Amino acid sequence: MNKFHCKFIVFALAIASISAQSKDKEKEEYECPTNVGNGNFADPVTCRRFYQCVDGYPYLNRCPSGLYFDDIQKFCTFKDEARCGPIPITASPVTEAPIDNAQRCDPAECELPYCFCSKDGANIPKDLSAEEIPQMILLTFDGAVNHNNYDHYMKVLGGKYSNPNGCPIKGTFFISHEYSNYLQIQNLSFTGNEIAVETISSQQGLQDKGYEEWVGEMIGMREILRHFANVSNSEINGMRAPFLKPGRNTQYKVIEDFGFIYDSSIVVPPNKIPSWPYTLDYKIPHECKSGTCPTKTFPGVWEVPMNSHFVESYEGGICPYLDQCVLHNHDPDEVLEWLQEDFSRYYEQNKAPYMMAFHTNWFQIKELEQGLHKFISWATSLPDVWFVTTTQALQWITDPKRNKELTTFDAWDCRKQSSQTQRPCYIGNKCALAYKSGNITDTRYMETCRDCPNKFPWLGDSEGTGIPGRDNYIYQSKDTSPTEDSESEKRK
Numbered sequence: 001m002n003k004f005h006c007k008f009i010v011f012a013l014a015i016a017s018i019s020a021q022s023k024d025k026e027k028e029e030y031e032c033p034t035n036v037g038n039g040n041f042a043d044p045v046t047c048r049r050f051y052q053c054v055d056g057y058p059y060l061n062r063c064p065s066g067l068y069f070d071d072i073q074k075f076c077t078f079k080d081e082a083r084c085g086p087i088p089i090t091a092s093p094v095t096e097a098p099i100d101n102a103q104r105c106d107p108a109e110c111e112l113p114y115c116f117c118s119k120d121g122a123n124i125p126k127d128l129s130a131e132e133i134p135q136m137i138l139l140t141f142d143g144a145v146n147h148n149n150y151d152h153y154m155k156v157l158g159g160k161y162s163n164p165n166g167c168p169i170k171g172t173f174f175i176s177h178e179y180s181n182y183l184q185i186q187n188l189s190f191t192g193n194e195i196a197v198e199t200i201s202s203q204q205g206l207q208d209k210g211y212e213e214w215v216g217e218m219i220g221m222r223e224i225l226r227h228f229a230n231v232s233n234s235e236i237n238g239m240r241a242p243f244l245k246p247g248r249n250t251q252y253k254v255i256e257d258f259g260f261i262y263d264s265s266i267v268v269p270p271n272k273i274p275s276w277p278y279t280l281d282y283k284i285p286h287e288c289k290s291g292t293c294p295t296k297t298f299p300g301v302w303e304v305p306m307n308s309h310f311v312e313s314y315e316g317g318i319c320p321y322l323d324q325c326v327l328h329n330h331d332p333d334e335v336l337e338w339l340q341e342d343f344s345r346y347y348e349q350n351k352a353p354y355m356m357a358f359h360t361n362w363f364q365i366k367e368l369e370q371g372l373h374k375f376i377s378w379a380t381s382l383p384d385v386w387f388v389t390t391t392q393a394l395q396w397i398t399d400p401k402r403n404k405e406l407t408t409f410d411a412w413d414c415r416k417q418s419s420q421t422q423r424p425c426y427i428g429n430k431c432a433l434a435y436k437s438g439n440i441t442d443t444r445y446m447e448t449c450r451d452c453p454n455k456f457p458w459l460g461d462s463e464g465t466g467i468p469g470r471d472n473y474i475y476q477s478k479d480t481s482p483t484e485d486s487e488s489e490k491r492k
Helices: 003-029 150-157 182-190 211-228 248-257 332-347 360-364 366-379 390-398 403-408
Strands: 039-042 049-054 057-062 067-070 075-078 135-143 171-175 194-197 278-280 298-303 354-358 385-387 429-437 440-448
Touching: 075 360, 135 150, 135 390, 150 171, 150 182, 150 360, 150 366, 171 182, 182 194, 182 211, 182 440, 194 211, 194 390, 211 248, 248 298, 332 354, 332 366, 354 360, 360 366, 366 385
Parallel strands: 135 171, 135 354, 135 385, 171 194
Antiparallel strands: 039 049, 049 057, 067 075, 278 298, 429 440
16 A cells, blocks of 8 residues: 555544544534523434434434424425424514413313313212223324325224224324325324314414414414315314414413314323323413413313323323424334333323324334334223323313213214315325415415315415405304304404
């Protein structure tokens, strides 16, 4: 080997060493935001990676092959959907005074079916014992439904798995507008899954916006689902705030005014005993991690909280969405064991509903998807475990039944229920539509059984007429019982 080759090898090794040191230094120098709390944050260098901050310590993670970190949605997604970060957060002025007039729970004055509370959120409805009630599991899916995830969802909800009464397990979808396929959403609703709303734009900072902005986002999304997925307003009972940032009292006033039954946006800190859903007649029975929870009373409005997922060793971290815990290096059996340990905290204690919340990216990692199927197969073998929609869970809570009574519980009997959503068409209309955001004009695509609109549906124009500000929503409250239908119509 000549001197040139030796020098070249030494130079290459030096470059590699410097590069490695640079990467180590980059990881060491990253500091978790001090005023935000736990969560996922964009890598300043590349969109293919992100940091998960747990108690102030940054854990570097890579997105699965082909996916990129979206710094708005805070998870890995497809390149054409990802908004690379770091994206600076501009705080909006708070639009309401932080008035705190909610009182602590008074069980003597709070009775089912219209009110439910407990001092710490851990009490079982009607003071039943855990041994005599079902363990409910709530599968929830956030964001757009499209060809990237629909088949994965159908592998779970397509009839492969059944509840103890023989009915297929079902889930709840909190739909956001962009990139959604409304033919597929219509089919999910037609086959018995619950459709709920997130928002149209999934904008950051919505928690600090005013009443009209929340109405436009929530009711506009409900109208888009009604018009393009043929899901009636009376079947859309719940909502979830973007990034799990509730809109203080404003969001809940919209929920109350426009006849929603429940919200599912509030995260419960990691507690050894999980929290049951509760009504907002009283102060929430746990710490508000987001800092934007309601402080006033909203009688009869239900909160279905997101209990934090974790195992005793805290391996994998703490997360409200399961895909935000770091399980990417586990094989399917290890994923199963992690889920079983997390689940046992509910099943072996107060049997509070076990909410399994997902984004698309969980299903892009085959080991995670396989581990989930192993868990569902195991859980459905237990005689007292039921996979139900969020509304079905509230139907049980308002009218609790013991295990021996569930075979005749109409709310969970698929033979006694039928969706109001009409059967979807076989071939939908594929629409390429003009879309404008600020000074940028683009094309957005959507599929629906309805005729294609003139423009991409958006805030103020939920039917895509091309007339900005066309929507004018008139509120109509409804009975807060989840067994009752409602109709909140848009008048123009």
